[in-house]
Amino acid sequence: MAQETEETRPDGARHETVPGDRLAPGGPRLALALGVGKLAGSTGRMLKVGGGTSLPGMIARFIDPNVLRKVIGASKAKKIAVTGSNGKTTTSQMIGAIGLANDLKVSQNRTGANMLQGVTSVAVNAANLRGELDDDLLVFEVDEGTFPLAIPEIQPDVVVVNNIFRDQLDRYGELYKVASGLERVIRELPASATVLLNGDDPLVANFAPDMRARRLYFGLEAQNLGGTVPEHAADTVRCVKCQHYFEYDAVYISHLGAYRCPSCGYARPKLDVALVAAEMQPQGPTTVTVRTPGGEVTLTMPLVGIHNVYNVTGALGGAYALGLDLSLASNGLATIKPAFGRLEPIQAGDQTVYLSFVKNPTSYNTILRTIRDWPGQKHVLAAASNTVVDGEDFAWFWDVEIEEIAPDLLTVTCSGLKAEELAMRFKYAGISDEQLEIIHDRPAALEAGLRKAGPGGSLFIFAGYTPTLELRRAMTERGWVPHVWEE
Amino acid sequence: MIDLKNMTLRICHLYPTLLSVAGDRGNLFAIQRRCDWRGIKTEVREVEVGEEADFSQYDLILSHGGADREMQLASRDILKKASALKDAVEAGSAFLAVCAAYQLLGHEYKPFKGDPLPGIGLLDLRTEGGSERFMTHLAMECDFSGQKQVMVGFENHSGRTYLGPQAQPLGKVVAGWGNNGKDGYEGARYKHVYGTYLHGPVLPKNPWFTDYLIKIGLEHRYGGPIELPALDNKAEEAAHAAALRLAMLNKGKMSAIEATTWKR
Numbered sequence: 001m002a003q004e005t006e007e008t009r010p011d012g013a014r015h016e017t018v019p020g021d022r023l024a025p026g027g028p029r030l031a032l033a034l035g036v037g038k039l040a041g042s043t044g045r046m047l048k049v050g051g052g053t054s055l056p057g058m059i060a061r062f063i064d065p066n067v068l069r070k071v072i073g074a075s076k077a078k079k080i081a082v083t084g085s086n087g088k089t090t091t092s093q094m095i096g097a098i099g100l101a102n103d104l105k106v107s108q109n110r111t112g113a114n115m116l117q118g119v120t121s122v123a124v125n126a127a128n129l130r131g132e133l134d135d136d137l138l139v140f141e142v143d144e145g146t147f148p149l150a151i152p153e154i155q156p157d158v159v160v161v162n163n164i165f166r167d168q169l170d171r172y173g174e175l176y177k178v179a180s181g182l183e184r185v186i187r188e189l190p191a192s193a194t195v196l197l198n199g200d201d202p203l204v205a206n207f208a209p210d211m212r213a214r215r216l217y218f219g220l221e222a223q224n225l226g227g228t229v230p231e232h233a234a235d236t237v238r239c240v241k242c243q244h245y246f247e248y249d250a251v252y253i254s255h256l257g258a259y260r261c262p263s264c265g266y267a268r269p270k271l272d273v274a275l276v277a278a279e280m281q282p283q284g285p286t287t288v289t290v291r292t293p294g295g296e297v298t299l300t301m302p303l304v305g306i307h308n309v310y311n312v313t314g315a316l317g318g319a320y321a322l323g324l325d326l327s328l329a330s331n332g333l334a335t336i337k338p339a340f341g342r343l344e345p346i347q348a349g350d351q352t353v354y355l356s357f358v359k360n361p362t363s364y365n366t367i368l369r370t371i372r373d374w375p376g377q378k379h380v381l382a383a384a385s386n387t388v389v390d391g392e393d394f395a396w397f398w399d400v401e402i403e404e405i406a407p408d409l410l411t412v413t414c415s416g417l418k419a420e421e422l423a424m425r426f427k428y429a430g431i432s433d434e435q436l437e438i439i440h441d442r443p444a445a446l447e448a449g450l451r452k453a454g455p456g457g458s459l460f461i462f463a464g465y466t467p468t469l470e471l472r473r474a475m476t477e478r479g480w481v482p483h484v485w486e487e
Numbered sequence: 488m489i490d491l492k493n494m495t496l497r498i499c500h501l502y503p504t505l506l507s508v509a510g511d512r513g514n515l516f517a518i519q520r521r522c523d524w525r526g527i528k529t530e531v532r533e534v535e536v537g538e539e540a541d542f543s544q545y546d547l548i549l550s551h552g553g554a555d556r557e558m559q560l561a562s563r564d565i566l567k568k569a570s571a572l573k574d575a576v577e578a579g580s581a582f583l584a585v586c587a588a589y590q591l592l593g594h595e596y597k598p599f600k601g602d603p604l605p606g607i608g609l610l611d612l613r614t615e616g617g618s619e620r621f622m623t624h625l626a627m628e629c630d631f632s633g634q635k636q637v638m639v640g641f642e643n644h645s646g647r648t649y650l651g652p653q654a655q656p657l658g659k660v661v662a663g664w665g666n667n668g669k670d671g672y673e674g675a676r677y678k679h680v681y682g683t684y685l686h687g688p689v690l691p692k693n694p695w696f697t698d699y700l701i702k703i704g705l706e707h708r709y710g711g712p713i714e715l716p717a718l719d720n721k722a723e724e725a726a727h728a729a730a731l732r733l734a735m736l737n738k739g740k741m742s743a744i745e746a747t748t749w750k751r
Binding site: 176237243245386392393394395396397398399418420421423424425427428433436438 | 504509510511512513516517520554556560622623624641643686687688691692719721722723725726728729730733
């Protein structure tokens, strides 16, 4: 097997070559990997079984494990990687939209296919068989567990870390393990890279103080939006330095906010990119003013909720670090649609379905609090299943503040393999037997939920990863929403 | 005998913020709701690190699980509360201790790597950290509440707990690994102290256990015997049955997730 060597190209980019492969610039193995990967993607789309969001990457890596490295190494595109527990998809989409508004050719992994296969699929879909791609900007949403493996291959110019929340414990074990994985990789980034850290998250703000890369903090400085006491589901409420409980001048979501330790003085760092004002209508739009080192930006977007205020602040920070013209961001975000499964409105005849993918207490609580301000009582379809991806442990559901929204709920239909657990949780939150119904089959549960919502009514779906895909597929079959890969 | 509707169950939630992983606060919700539905009042006092309490004032003490860092902090603090907790238990207060709290009620917890953490020795047991995690659904047969019952839940621990002569197991494992994966038992009990590794959280899916704790808690305050009126347990029994099915399905597996997609 020929030795791989490193070679420095005239423009300074480094990539690996295999001597003897000069006939096809990327090498025959690479061409095969890309070709078969692309074929798998289009076949999947044709047969409507999959859309080229992960499969191409998986197959390509099987043929050539270095496929992503090689394509990245040969490319002149700027690269940005977004990670963290919540908000990756929306933040990445926002950055992509700002890139497009800047007239750049952008490729990114959509729909949350954010593990190694999904990240690799970006390259497989965008590159030609010689491994060349002509994009100006590559935006990678990267799952926080995959980050340590993906970043050395992507070699991003900019990294955005949104937040760290406790996901179901049986997937990633402890909070601190995930954090140290991210921190380790960030520490290794070169001085030419920039890292945007959410300063409002004490765990994230404390990452790798000795990093070589440029360090920028983003967060919120609009105290009228926050409270002063963190909620129950908050994770890092203790000082990361001395373990004393934090006090907050303003807390916005879970443990995110303007914290300070009354014991050792550790406090939120000065923010480089900060939201200074926001006007939020309950059902949108949201107008934000964000301060960056390059100036202030004001824009209006259709997305709602404080979580999206964080997402847009992080996205503007990332766009600034990429050198994009932020005055064009307004155009880019004016028509941005909610990402797949993020209070995604789907028109079902004369009814509206709001599809929300929920996977941890914080994302669930955030969505519940967002819709609590919407008028009228709500019909809910809650679906959860235990699968390899969703995990087995659903105890975290008891950390969701269902009690807060229970008085607003008219009916709750529970579906999925864990329907009984869901129903029990809702019962203990104050929902009566008459309001609750268990229908395991997802399409049947969808029918029932819509029937209860009545003509012109709305149905709110809260679903785990697998049921979200299943329900969306059911809605695609009814023609209400295109296939996930056609977006 | 005074009317149930004039009774108040006094609960102490020990380390409600420090030890609060895995939705265990659902145990408190289960107790409170099942009291509400019977017209019984509840009072909850939260006791955190650095706070003192006369635990004998409480009918039921609850404490739950946490990660390593949290457990270290709890260990240092619970030693200061040790004699107050022991007095309460000897005088008949009930105590439900889950996971980290369960381990801290023992003599000692020796992590896989690092120095041993002292416990308060309220339960005659000790725990050693192992290199692998027992992470799966569990079902066990229990015989301490007056009739044979099945308890179900989700265990997730690398600690292996060994009981001494003064502690009885909580139940005999039917599916799952239990205290140490070897002796076939899960949890521990002594007087009215109940320790277990079961998350879930454990009480909502085992309404017989919740009602038992409410009963002995009220008897601690008002004398016994107390008969609790039955409640409609359809939802709980359905969740129980589903969990039992999962436990049987996963019998023999160390982890209910054999391969997570993010592992290389």
